[in-house]
Amino acid sequence: MTDSGENYSAEAEASSRDPHDWGRAMALALTRLAEQLAPEDAEEMHASLVDRPLHLTIRDDAAGVTITVSTKADTAG
Numbered sequence: 001m002t003d004s005g006e007n008y009s010a011e012a013e014a015s016s017r018d019p020h021d022w023g024r025a026m027a028l029a030l031t032r033l034a035e036q037l038a039p040e041d042a043e044e045m046h047a048s049l050v051d052r053p054l055h056l057t058i059r060d061d062a063a064g065v066t067i068t069v070s071t072k073a074d075t076a077g
Contacts, residue, residue: 008036009070016064029069037071
């Protein structure tokens, strides 16, 4: 299905630099990542994130921060 070296990533913007305000952006980035990983007909999209190592990057931008969540494709199967 995918090459074992393939990376997936998704990002979302938060309009604040205060970590207390980043919840929606984190959830959106995770949802976007799950959409990339889950099979098209998956009923529980979130299951594609369970037990998977994720990498989180938070970058300053003009209005707040950009949150990026990434992972590598499964190497087994």
